[in-house]
Amino acid sequence: MADHHFSFEEVQGFARVDHDRAARQGMPEFVYAEGKAPEHVAAIMSSMVERQGAALASRARPDHAEAVLAALPEARYDATARLITVGQLPRLATGLAKVVAAGTSDLPVAEEACGVLDFLGDRVERLYDVGVAGVHRLLAHVDALAEADVLVVVAGMEGALPTVVGGLVAPPIIAVPTSVGYGASFQGLAALLGMLNSCAPGVTVVNIDNGLGAAAAAHRVLNALRRPPEGR
Amino acid sequence: MADHHFSFEEVQGFARVDHDRAARQGMPEFVYAEGKAPEHVAAIMSSMVERQGAALASRARPDHAEAVLAALPEARYDATARLITVGQLPRLATGLAKVVAAGTSDLPVAEEACGVLDFLGDRVERLYDVGVAGVHRLLAHVDALAEADVLVVVAGMEGALPTVVGGLVAPPIIAVPTSVGYGASFQGLAALLGMLNSCAPGVTVVNIDNGLGAAAAAHRVLNALRRPPEGR
Amino acid sequence: MADHHFSFEEVQGFARVDHDRAARQGMPEFVYAEGKAPEHVAAIMSSMVERQGAALASRARPDHAEAVLAALPEARYDATARLITVGQLPRLATGLAKVVAAGTSDLPVAEEACGVLDFLGDRVERLYDVGVAGVHRLLAHVDALAEADVLVVVAGMEGALPTVVGGLVAPPIIAVPTSVGYGASFQGLAALLGMLNSCAPGVTVVNIDNGLGAAAAAHRVLNALRRPPEGR
Amino acid sequence: MADHHFSFEEVQGFARVDHDRAARQGMPEFVYAEGKAPEHVAAIMSSMVERQGAALASRARPDHAEAVLAALPEARYDATARLITVGQLPRLATGLAKVVAAGTSDLPVAEEACGVLDFLGDRVERLYDVGVAGVHRLLAHVDALAEADVLVVVAGMEGALPTVVGGLVAPPIIAVPTSVGYGASFQGLAALLGMLNSCAPGVTVVNIDNGLGAAAAAHRVLNALRRPPEGR
């Protein structure tokens, strides 16, 4: 197992940064800022930048961003996507991801997915506000959807968009339920269940509001395309 | 209140049949057979037929049908819809209901709705197997859907069909979630929540598998059309 | 399908406004303000007003109202109903909706329903504080309830009001559970389940606190009454 | 504490029968047959009859009844109420319980309550099939309801009956949700939540289908009436 890149570094006694994760999983460790002290986020990102040249933190509040910017002035903070990024991984030529969103209220989650894909060096395009209550808006883009190598489809409320997309085109579909909605949406549970029960074959699902997770899943698919043919 | 038709009849000490319900609510009392002893169902239906000339029992098992047929030989049993009917209310000229179903597994519920509407004297048409995983099957029928006075839309799994229909046409929509699906459908909960969270405006919902309730709701709409203009 | 009014307009890259929705669904697109940036709400409403002459946003906070008023000084904000409206659709002669509420705590949801119906040009009347714990208050209004073309019935806690109404009169009933209550009401779940399991036939239900959805459903019913007889 | 009747008897190594429970709680221990082997039920009831002269088992299947009848030929089995009784406690002069049920499907639970009250020596009267979808059936009995010392109110589906009763009359109300209903009744959860959220003040609730528990609660109230005035 020694050649599978299993090392790590202790950071100030409270964290063990897994620097070889990129070699193993095809992407580096991300920092989940929510619930972490701002100074912890800054320390972990500093360690990552030093070793890997780039780092990304998700679910970051402005006070997280402030602490990171103090330590790493080159950091950027996208308040909509709640992402802090320092640097970026090399651009990758092969593969195209498209991020589709049902409504403008789903933007923060969709932008989180786009931001993470961009950080990972993937090519990404957006198609927003094509919810199923006006299905013609979606039908006008069937060709564009079909040409993607992987689709991230973001929707709240009843979460029906991935099903309709999945019935129209062939690429892999990663559905992201959002907590948009009220009452019996139960903070995204309705959309989550809707996507898990999709009658379109082959729709896969990630956690509610988990734009980062969807991006990571899309990146795994794009990486599979990039392997040398003999690797298959 | 005396002129609002509030009378009832005691049947063998265990039931109080509400014979004036038709005058009050626009439809007679139905017998919910599930959980009732077959002989109770037969006794209640006999009392209704005697007073009202017709009766309907839902969720009827074959042993219910057998007991009713012994007492009322003119009864008919539809095993798919699980309905026992004796007689039928007068045909009504105005109004057209359409029952739309997503898949063939939803048939029993859709047929329950059709059977009840038929019993109530309403005109009803069917459009089945038009689930959203192949949305073109539905789009081919937009004109037909638009001409209905009320739509009953039946779907299991993620329950997205009423939303797509509601985005395409204007008639009142009564959505019926079914318990078709597995795992995280949780016996129809996923479809129920999906329909309640519909992003199409004005979709209303009845209980899981409740074809009868949907038919009753559709009948209320059709009755509203039949009122003399001065009644409005 | 070209004649079914399927066009849309892109607004500043983040939204696709569905201007033909009124022709298709019998009512225009509404703006769901919750979770949207105030400037997005203002931009979308401006686009709608320009093309359609009127617009409505629901679940609007005061900061939404402020942004809209800056762009559209003729806008009005109803803080109880949380509605921003600009203009109003033409008054419609036929049809009467009544909005019934169980308690004074249910007012915001009931007023949302009234405000939307009013915006859509429908005639609407109110009957408030007639909860079932003092059922005589309701019985005193049976005649008034029976003369409506459609009833919107709003209740929290155990949500029993639509059932009692449904047992008394014939018009279509759209039940709206509210999140009023505490503990085991689970933010309206108890009322929602109560209404879905109504023993009165033909009660339909919309999402918790969804006054707008109930109004849209009532409008669909009223529109069905307005179709020329040959349309049926 | 010695004078508070805390003794017990070991029965064949697997049970500890609490023979002083009647002195302590005002009623003897009942046997909950479900999940117990028929021969265990028979052994425990035999021990009780020997020491206390009477015994009752609830949730009893026919095979339980068979085993008990073999050991105690004087036992009686009520298949509807699923009760096995041997003997009966002395008739008590004071106090009247009424058991009210919404529909005929709720009979097994209502009859369990009646059977247990009868076994305990209480006077009990029945009022069945007075569900709120035809509220006039209930209003016709307001005087009868008001004269009870305690009311057990049994209902399934949305469980609204106890609320309406509680708004009409003053006696203590013990609400029993039943698992009657389908789909989103979730085996009685809807009725349970409805009753817990009753807008009528002072409605108390027992477990789903728990006729025995309701009878025991009613018996506690009736026993309170029977205490000598100086005891208060």
Added chain:
Amino acid sequence: MADHHFSFEEVQGFARVDHDRAARQGMPEFVYAEGKAPEHVAAIMSSMVERQGAALASRARPDHAEAVLAALPEARYDATARLITVGQLPRLATGLAKVVAAGTSDLPVAEEACGVLDFLGDRVERLYDVGVAGVHRLLAHVDALAEADVLVVVAGMEGALPTVVGGLVAPPIIAVPTSVGYGASFQGLAALLGMLNSCAPGVTVVNIDNGLGAAAAAHRVLNALRRPPEGR
């Protein structure tokens, strides 16, 4: 039905105060302040005081109290119990309620129950901090518990206290689950389910944190004791 006290008064168009409720249900209507505007609470209480001489509002915040005090200077506000009271009903000689609480965190709910009973004229005594993790604290008070006419038992976390009390003494028991606890208490759900599944016979339950409801239920029991013997 005319002699059953079914009148009401409209208050400023938004409320229908049910002034005869005391005659019907044995206690007046209470005002549930949560979710009501402070000026609405003040108006409703003023109407009640004028007609009935006393009024009580529950779940009242300081701003509710302020508005009421401005209109009714004789009002009192108990911030722990969140009750506003104006006046008090006549003291009643018969009957004793005891309110038992498991821990000091349950005090607000227990005090709400005590405050409502006191307002209704009932005699009430407290026994606090006798949770089952130190069951000897409870056993030391068995005699005191047994002499009550009705017991209100308040507990959070696992909610086991009513079961242990119910196994020790005979009076009617009204269990109140509280939202005290964390994690898997799910805001009182654990205590609620625990009480509903009590293995002690005859424990009844009200909604989570519903001290007022428990007091109303206890008052119904005490009223039953006060009826003239011929009334039984």
Added chain:
Amino acid sequence: MADHHFSFEEVQGFARVDHDRAARQGMPEFVYAEGKAPEHVAAIMSSMVERQGAALASRARPDHAEAVLAALPEARYDATARLITVGQLPRLATGLAKVVAAGTSDLPVAEEACGVLDFLGDRVERLYDVGVAGVHRLLAHVDALAEADVLVVVAGMEGALPTVVGGLVAPPIIAVPTSVGYGASFQGLAALLGMLNSCAPGVTVVNIDNGLGAAAAAHRVLNALRRPPEGR
């Protein structure tokens, strides 16, 4: 849209078979046998075989298999996987899927995934009984896991296997929760939630026990690999 393969065929009035689905979605329509009458399954599969040369039904009981075999003698029935297949799609040279299962109780779901992939012409390999309670069994196969183009990971109980796999290797991971477990597994809910909350980045999830859905998702990934480079 005409060139996106949107045709369908009505089968005996109850079904609309979507024969162009393979061209659109990269795989043909599957028949979900559960809840369908055996003769319906046979009729639908016959229509598919006639037009497409092959067909697959999932969740098939023996009586479904019997009806299909009567109509299509070349059909095969795999009782463990509950699959009926007739024919098979052409073998595809590119791409390798691996199906990993935690325990032997998860076999039926894992075999459903393998059977569907095999039917679709994909190359599939199995790695079973490598649950995380003996994590060394999994670590011994890291190289084998890393060489797959897509991984389907099946687990019940706590569903931790996909997370551990996702932390070890880079390919796309489709997690399938199974209903294996008891008590608080709640028929697979625990495993489902565990997988959705995976701390390994990029794990995607399908419905409980949905081996077919996982296979369809894996097939979408493999199809992405097979597109000509210029298609990207």
Added chain:
Amino acid sequence: MADHHFSFEEVQGFARVDHDRAARQGMPEFVYAEGKAPEHVAAIMSSMVERQGAALASRARPDHAEAVLAALPEARYDATARLITVGQLPRLATGLAKVVAAGTSDLPVAEEACGVLDFLGDRVERLYDVGVAGVHRLLAHVDALAEADVLVVVAGMEGALPTVVGGLVAPPIIAVPTSVGYGASFQGLAALLGMLNSCAPGVTVVNIDNGLGAAAAAHRVLNALRRPPEGR
């Protein structure tokens, strides 16, 4: 890691038996029979007996037992505990476990715990039918409870027994909720939540009906006592 006993054996291609688990975890692998084919259970147990001299299968039905007895005639089947055992591990001198059960309906789960502890060589004693509705039955055994090294406490319904035991004595407590109860017990959920929210400090919980898991946890505690002092 090589010296931590990480080996395994493939059994007929479908299982990987983890023969070193005893060295690693202090107990051998158990076979979970539910959901496994009888012949698979027999094959796995045979492999275990050959290598380890003993084996245990839980949740075994009679047909499992039959298949195992055919292969391993020395096997024994306990139908109450649903355990198949072949042989037994060596008796261990140190340590005493006590299994406490609330009611006779909890016997199958309690006996599963006893059977597993016995198989593992631990000394175990039983104390049954000491539920909290008659708390004096428990108080009579405080000394006996206090002398155990570990307590397994089994209860259904509200699951209060572990809390009361935990308030009385000091040993480690492993609480086992059972699915005994009805209605709002939700198959043991009420007892599970009750135990997780115990107000007695240090109560730990295992899955619903998981007697085996409780026994394994108790065995871990007893093994800790058996380590040589220098090991600490």
Added chain:
Amino acid sequence: MADHHFSFEEVQGFARVDHDRAARQGMPEFVYAEGKAPEHVAAIMSSMVERQGAALASRARPDHAEAVLAALPEARYDATARLITVGQLPRLATGLAKVVAAGTSDLPVAEEACGVLDFLGDRVERLYDVGVAGVHRLLAHVDALAEADVLVVVAGMEGALPTVVGGLVAPPIIAVPTSVGYGASFQGLAALLGMLNSCAPGVTVVNIDNGLGAAAAAHRVLNALRRPPEGR
């Protein structure tokens, strides 16, 4: 029972402090500050310090700490662990607890466990940030884990860490789910269910975020090790 240390002290009428709990349960009563008034916490802790020389309050906010420090200047407040401690119990020579945490977001709960164990006089060591997404970080510490007498394992999200630990080493394992995660973690429910369904034998679980409960459970195990051999 007199020799089992059942005494208590009333504190200012609102609390009954159970001073003999240490003798009975092996640890003193803790103060659960959440939901208690700061002055109540200070009064209870003062009473404890006076009688027992030490006291600990959990879930303490800064205003609790301030009130306690005013009364007991020697008190210390750990804001991360939310613990107020005054004094400390005597150091105990025997036994070693290790607290293992999956991620840095789980620190507050892990530190609560450490703080309580430290207060109780137990020896405790930490191992943090060893989540299963990089399982090699955990495998590097197998020897260290195996030498503990008891393990407290803290994890959020999918909560898989205790299962992997339980498959590697033999000591008793107390799993603590945390509310870390988002969306379908449902505030720790996913981790809780994952741990309850652990496929590693003998994992026990405490409430979500309940570091104190885990410490108390660990202390019970360590106390069992400290009993004189003849006590076993």
